[in-house]
Amino acid sequence: MSDDLKLSGFARRDLLKAGAAAAGLAYAAGPLSAQGPAKKGNRIDIHAHVWTDEYLDMMERFGVKDTSVQRKKGAGPEEADMAKRFAQMDAAKVTKQILSICPQAPHFEDKNNAVAAARAANDLYADVVRRWPARFAAFAALPLPHVDESLKELDRAMAQPGFVGATIGTFPAGRSPADPSFFPVYEELNRRGTILFIHPTGCNIYSPLIAEHHMTWMVGAPMEDTMSVLHLMEAGIALKFPKMKIVNCHLGGALPMLYQRFDNQYGWEDPRFPEKPSIAAKRMWYDSVGHGHPPALRAAVDTLGADRIVLGSDFPYEAGELYKRAIGYIEQAGLKKEDATQILDFNAARLLGML
Ligand SMILES: [Zn+2]
Numbered sequence: 001m002s003d004d005l006k007l008s009g010f011a012r013r014d015l016l017k018a019g020a021a022a023a024g025l026a027y028a029a030g031p032l033s034a035q036g037p038a039k040k041g042n043r044i045d046i047h048a049h050v051w052t053d054e055y056l057d058m059m060e061r062f063g064v065k066d067t068s069v070q071r072k073k074g075a076g077p078e079e080a081d082m083a084k085r086f087a088q089m090d091a092a093k094v095t096k097q098i099l100s101i102c103p104q105a106p107h108f109e110d111k112n113n114a115v116a117a118a119r120a121a122n123d124l125y126a127d128v129v130r131r132w133p134a135r136f137a138a139f140a141a142l143p144l145p146h147v148d149e150s151l152k153e154l155d156r157a158m159a160q161p162g163f164v165g166a167t168i169g170t171f172p173a174g175r176s177p178a179d180p181s182f183f184p185v186y187e188e189l190n191r192r193g194t195i196l197f198i199h200p201t202g203c204n205i206y207s208p209l210i211a212e213h214h215m216t217w218m219v220g221a222p223m224e225d226t227m228s229v230l231h232l233m234e235a236g237i238a239l240k241f242p243k244m245k246i247v248n249c250h251l252g253g254a255l256p257m258l259y260q261r262f263d264n265q266y267g268w269e270d271p272r273f274p275e276k277p278s279i280a281a282k283r284m285w286y287d288s289v290g291h292g293h294p295p296a297l298r299a300a301v302d303t304l305g306a307d308r309i310v311l312g313s314d315f316p317y318e319a320g321e322l323y324k325r326a327i328g329y330i331e332q333a334g335l336k337k338e339d340a341t342q343i344l345d346f347n348a349a350r351l352l353g354m355l
Pocket of ligand 1 (some may be wrong): 097102103314
């Protein structure tokens with residue numbers, strides 16, 4: 001074992017697993033297409049949000065500077081908002097949305113604030129799922145960077161109906177998603193064999209070149225996705241926790257475009273990667289949120305494989321005509337029909353055990 005690999009903390013069995021995966025594409029979580037065709041699909045949107053003004057007020061009290069981007073977007077749990085949401089879901093033949101509280105994730109240095117916000121988020125989602133169990137399930141919010149409290153909150157949330165995994169921001173309280181202090185949480189998600197949905201937080205990857213130019217969501221968010229995916233691959237997180245199903249947002253950011261570059265350069269620039277980025281990338285999943293841009297979706301499918309792409313909309317940011325497009329562009333992108341069908345109606349449902 002080289003010093004680099006020793007440094008990366010990999011045991012021999014991890015390397016053997018990596019070799020097996022590279023040779024036979026026998027990914028730990030299993031290629032979805034190998035699980036056999038299901039007769040009837042289930043169109044599930046894995047990327048959608050609900051917020052209340054009360055929750056957003058709490059976030060501002062705890063120091064979040066701007067929650068206006070979440071307000072007045074039709075993402076409340078009131079009957080009127082929900083009626084409009086359900087009409088859009090029905091028009092797009094979406095049966096269910098999986099809700100996540102991000103980007104307003106409860107990641108605060110202050111432990112009490114983090115726990116209070118995570119509990120509030122999970123209580124809100126428990127209530128929404130209880131009221132509309134046919135239309136929603138939810139990812140549990142975690143009060144990272146506080147690991148013991150996150151484990152407790154995960155237990156509390158997952159004991160309630162309708163919670164199907166956990167969600168964290170890309171860089172919780174400024175930490176890498178691959179921070180070793182988070183490993184107990186990943187061990188628990190791995191033990192449960194459940195989903196970790198990782199979503200941008202509007203942190204601009206801590207670059208004033210993004211923040212000061214008001215490009216937080218235009219480009220900051222997909223850069224967060226890109227950097228988060230790279231950190232996860234560099235630390236071999238999907239190798240270490242093979243039953244935790246990691247779902248990244250927005251087609252993995254720039255991942256499809258930079259795929260070959262990563263493979264060509266990591267060896268001399270960052271040899272801590274325990275395996276080729278192109279192999280590591282296929283141990284995770286990516287939602288289909290590409291703002292209705294067919295070439296981006298085609299690049300992701302060509303690069304990562306259709307079985308790695310799960311349906312997502314980013315409701316309420318893609319609402320109305322944009323919601324229709326977020327779903328419809330998958331059929332209209334020139335993909336093979338079988339690939340489009342798997343992305344639309346099977347991949348998310350399989351990942352969630354909802355087929
Ligand atoms: Zn989102």
